[in-house]
Amino acid sequence: MRTTMKTNAMTNTDLRISLLFQLFWVFVRIGPVTFGGGYAMIPMIEREISAKRKWLGEEEMDEILSLAGAAPGGVGVNAAAFIGYRLAGVKGAIAAIAGITIPTFIIVCLLSTVYSQLADQPKVIAAMKGIHGAVIALILVAAYRMAKNAIFDKTTAVTALVIPIVLLVSGINPIYVIAVGLIIGFVYMPIKQLLGLQVRTEKDSLNDSDEESNYPEYYI
Structure with missing residues (x-):
């Protein structure tokens, strides 16, 4: 029996470590490839956390993103903190924040050095204008997805x-x-x-649309 308890304890520990690593890795991937700040990250965060891995339901993701936008600080980092804490407590929040900030910080430092040398180049100016347009599109997509559940x-x-x-x-x-x-x-x-x-509440709106979903809950 003691052997079984030790095995279960080791299994739970392995699952916790695995979840922490997954949180870190997900946000490591999101940060460097998302241009335009926190709101531009929202579509990718929703896709990775809710649609792809099904860690959280759409309703809960909308609530988390609303809190992230209302709280002080960057919405992307706030969302990472809330999601990490929801899934794995304080350690999960730390893993998610580290994942979204460390690679982005390094890239920003490198880009700042390069941009200061090339800011006046016509090709760089044209590239930045293209990025601005793409960022607007990403923000509009994020606003639309949040509005679907927020306006009922x-x-x-x-x-x-x-x-x-x-x-x-x-x-x-x-x-x-x-x-x-x-x-x-x-x-x-x-x-x-x-x-x-x-x-009427948001929950009533979702029930009327017969949008029922079951997502696993992770707690550490």
Whole structure:
């Protein structure tokens, strides 16, 4: 029996180490090949974590990415930290953050040295313009995928339409906009209930679409 317990303990340890290495390797691959910052990383993060490996469901990924965008710091690093912690606790968060930052830091240092020498070259300027266009496309794809699950009733639709206009016109600090979004989320459901109106949530929207998925949970 002791032998069996030792074997199980070794197996669990091996699984934990394997998951930590996989987290590190996934984000090592994401960081260096993604141009344009954190929001440009979102489609690749979703594909690797949710679609390909099925570690997290789409609904949970949307919640994590929303938190990553609202929290201070870069959205890519924040997302890596949240995903790593969700799958493997503190060690998972460290592995994911290390994976997404170390190779990118090295590449940025090298690019900074090269770019300072070649910034005025016509081919380099043309390449940067092409990268800018691709980055815009990646950000739009990320916004679309998040909007599919985030906008599920009239309140969320109006909020999504009004807030970008407010940001463009007023130049208000985005932190205040995030705070307003939190208040709307906390207040509008109780008000609807008091008025006897139907209350819909993101979960109700997913259930209506019959999108049921079972994903394995990993805890360390």
